[in-house]
Amino acid sequence: MAQPVRVRFAPSPTGSPHVGNIRTAIFDYLMARHYGGTFVLRIEDTDLARKVDGAVEDIMDALRWVGIDWDEGPEVGGDYGPYFQSQRLPLYTEAARRLVEQGDAYCCYCSPERLEVMRKEKAALKQSTGYDRHCRELNPQERAQKEAEGITPVVRFKVPLEGHTDFIDLIYGDVSFDHATIDDFVMLKSDGYPTYHLANVVDDAAMKITHVIRAEEWISSTPRHLLIYRALGLEPPQFVHHPLIVGPDRAKLSKRHADVSLLDYRAHGYLPETMLNFLSLIGWSLDDKTEIMNRQELIDYFSLDRIGRTGAIFNRDKLDWMNGVYIRGLSVEDLTSRVLPFLEKGLPEEVKRPVDIGYVRQMMPLVQERINILENAATYADFFFVDELEYETAMLVGKKMTPETALAALKAAGERLSSLNKFDHNLLEDTLRHLAGDLEIKTGQLFSLLRVATTGRNATPPLFETMAVLGKERCMKRIKAAITRLETSKGL
RNA sequence: GGCGCAUUCGUCUAGCGGUUAGGACACCUCCCUCUCAAGGAGGAGAUCGCGGGUUCGAAUCCCGCAUGCGCUACCA
Incomplete structure (x- = not known):
């Protein structure tokens, strides 16, 4: 890298942190740490309507939970702040003013209603539904007229009618768009806030971002950004689009695909180290075998050229497996x-x-x-933990056992166990194996019986260890309860 | 509709002109074993979306087609 890497994660505080966004943040973070660069967190709060209270806090909470720290951004500051776009409005309005002044943008007075009608008409004619450039060539009198009517305009970029914009995406390679397919998009909304297109360009340039890492869904709007960079005389960053995380139906992962917020996973008991590792592996791989990697390994091994190009289904089964691996560790x-x-x-x-x-x-x-x-x-x-075990009494009568033999075995076990002065698992095993022999039943028959009696389950951790943890008092009480069950329930 | 991108086991992926197409999850079998796990050993599972080329040779390069997804807002 010629210049020091500066990357940014730029979430919009419109809800709980989506795993897809966090995955983007992970790529940004790994990129920055791998190259010893700078990771910037910037909050893109330019949509008043969709803003959600607490979302910024949730995003920071989620990032910190998986161990992602930022070098510049909210709460840590930095030389290129402020890091909330809502606090940078003058920068955008100034850029928009400049573009209008130099003829690369214009004010548009069209009402939402007119735009809607226009789109419907164009759709009916099977034409693309982009803006029809109604206000692009208004003369001064017409503009004055609109202003006099008190209409607050939006500012649209004046996309060249001909030619094309190309760029090299570090993942997808050469990408090209004809200008004829790009409409005059809005840069500055009538509420004075910028749209993403304007704001991200102005800020990425101002914050000296070297690599824009974002999801594939942004590829289509990249030429718009390039057009703005060019009009503003700014050097564009490198673009790195990565594939989307999709649901089982292959559509972009969303709320209807169940858990979508990283915080949901935390709430269920997935470990942060699991999530960091697992999310890193969606769309990125080191080689043909390495899957379990801790933070430092991910940082050491990460590289953009190993990011794939196809959307990946979030594989919950594999996540569960990986979480088990980390839990066991x-x-x-x-x-x-x-x-x-x-x-x-x-x-x-x-x-x-x-x-x-x-x-x-x-x-x-x-x-x-x-x-x-x-x-x-x-x-x-x-x-x-519970005082009263809940289970079907019939569970006490295992294979090749009868209520009578089970009862006898339970009573015998109760007696032998009551004489034990310590409930050590080796001693328990020794005692109970002998008992099985004396009773002339298989060890498995006795152990299964005791398992049900002491835990109410057929499947538990190893019996003797379990009994040792439960302790003598609990075990004896439960065995007595089982005996009572067998004595009082005839006809099993 | 327009534009863009993508396409290797069910899923995540390795592969970057010559491989018996490798690994992981899930699944099945066996071993271990007091049950359940974990672990170990195997197995099944991909005519590399389809059709043309290029080449001695293509999953790998090129061109079509199909399908999927994304974008197509005064949302990001």
């Missing part, structure tokens, strides 16, 4: 503190709060390799 202490909030929230109401962290720490090794998503810990491990 956590220390018990770390996992405990991350799981705790999900237990507090997801455990049945009857379980008293706060949840005992020491107890949680003990059970973590048992659930660690059995959950992929933190919130699942609550449903997976609720039997560790």
Whole structure:
């Protein structure tokens, strides 16, 4: 790179941070960190109508959660601020004024109603629905007339009628657009705010952005931006368009495709390291085998030329798998503190709060390799916490067992276990294996029975470890309850 | 309708003129095993959208077509 890399992530605060946008931010971030450049966060709040309260905070929250920090932008400042477009209005109006003055733009007095009618008419004639340039050649008297009527105009760019604008996209290669297909787009709205087209050009130039990294949906408007750069006598940056994240139907990922906000994933218990890794891999790959990469590795290995060109479906199954990989890689202490909030929230109401962290720490090794998503810990491990187990009594009677043999085995187990002075899993295993032998039933039969009796489940972590964590008191109580169940429910 | 971009297993992808088209997720089988996971070993799964070229040779280069997606707002 000839000059120091300066990239920006420029979200519009119109809602919760979309994973697609965060993925763009990740590319920006990796690019900046890889080349030792600067990562700028700029808020494009030029649409008053769509602005959502709290969206800026959510975006920053999401970025910080996945570990993306910005060198310039809100809360950190920088030499090219302010970093909110709503605070840079004079820059845009001045640029628009200049363009009008030099004949590259003009004021348009058309009402939204007229534009709508025009579009309908053109659509009916199967023509492109772009602006018909009605106000492009108004004479001075006509303009004065419109002004006198009190109409606040918008400013449109005067797109050349002939020729074409070409550019080299670092991902897609040569791209060309005929000017005849570009209409005179609005740069400055009647409320005095700029549109994206004007604002992003003015700011990218002012902030000395070297690479504009954004989603493929922007390719079509890039020639407009280039036209503005040229008219303003500014050097355009390099353009890097990357493919979209799409839903299962291959349409741009949106709300109807379920979870679309990064914060939703946090709420469900996906780890930030998972999201960073997974999102990096949508549309980018290192090679034919490396998938699990931490932040530093992603930074070290990232390069634009390995970004692909085709939209990718957000593969939730693979995300779940990857999250499991990261969960299994956590220390018990770390996992405990991350799981705790999900237990507090997801455990049945009857379980008293706060949840005992020491107890949680003990059970973590048992659930660690059995959950992929933190919130699942609550449903997976609720039997560790509840007082009354809920299960069908018939579950106690396993394969090749009868209510009678099950009852006898349970009573025998209860007796042997009650004499144990410590509930260590090795001791439990030793004791119960012997018991199975004495009872002349298979170990699996006994263990399954005890599993149901102590947990109410058929599938749990290893029985002895589980019983050890539950502790003698809970186990004995549950075995007694199971005995009572078998004694009182005849005819199984 | 116009313009643009894209097209390799179900999904994410590797591949950048010569490979038995590789890997991962999901799926199936087996092993491990007290159940469930995790882990290990296998398996199935892609005539590389279609049709023409170029070339000794094409998933790879070129041209058509088809399909999909994106843009087509005083939204970004």
